[in-house]
Amino acid sequence: MHPVSQLATWSMILAIVLAATAGDVLTAGAMRRIGDLDEIRARSGFLGAVKAVTGNTMFLTGVLFMAISFFSLLFALSRLDVSLVAPASASLTFVSNALAAKFFLRENVDRRRWLVAILVCCGVALLAR
Amino acid sequence: MISTMTFRRWLVLVAVTLTASVGDTFLAVGMHEIGPISLHHPLSLIAALKVPWVVAGILLLIGFFASYLTALSWADLTFVLPATSLGYVVVALLAKFWLHEYISPWRWSGIAFIALAVSFIARGPSLTQHEPQLETTAS
Secondary structure, rough: OOOHHHHHHHHHHHHHHHHHHHHHHHHHHHHHHHHHHHHHHHHHHHHHHHHHHHHOOOHHHHHHHHHHHHHHHHHHHHHOOOHHHHHHHHHHHHHHHHHHHHHHOOOOOHOOOOHHHHHHHHHHHHHHH | OEOOOHHHHHHHHHHHHHHHHHHHHHHHHHHHHOOOOOOOHHHHHHHHHHHHHHHHHHHHHHHHHHHHHHOOOOOOHHHHHHHHHHHHHHHHHHHHHOOOOOOHHHHHHHHHHHHHHHHHHHHOOOOOHHHHHHHHHHO
16 A cells, blocks of 8 residues: 555545535435435335435435445555554544534534444544554 | 434445445455565456455445445435444454454544534434425425
8 A cells, every 4th residue: 555645545535434424414314305205104104204214315316425425435445554544533523513504404513412423433543443 | 404314324334334335345355465566567357356255345345336326315414424434433343353454442433423513413413405396296
């Protein structure tokens, strides 16, 4: 593996984190708009629920960003160590998701949720050691 | 914020946690059986679909996505993600007891952090109630 500069390393990790966050937030926003899937399934059956989800543009955009995040991860893994990329991207995504959920989904991210996001972030980083 | 959790919904979160972690582990076992795949021959990945572990892993990950979307339809993203982060712990435990990988004291401390986070989030509310919905409920 060729040596990669710090800037290139963190740019690749940032790309994964941003795409993953966009994917998670768009998917969560779509599910909130679609409504309770259990109720939709009870009303329109399993196929009705599948149609409600797959016919939603916001959901499909979210899946597109998830795919971009996955391929960015593969790209980064071909150049960087998995022991850095996997935990760094997973743990940073927890914090960026909390921020994005607060501003874009207007979720009430209170002190408990911030503490939890930071605990999980530290936990994932420690798991990689 | 309100709690919308019922016993059945907790079971959905358990399904999210287990399908993701067990699915990933099945894929790892299957891909180890196949051995390294060259970037010059990506079509050899199709051969992976003949390995039962890989097929079972893919089926579990489809189940993960379905249960994850179901959970997001009645709970906040900042509730679902940490509540299901116990999956990292399940993967570590499967790696130790099934694949016989070594878990360092650092990893055990990571497991403790995640378990603590899950216990915190589980005791909190699961859904942010926005004002328009409150007005609808009131009227």
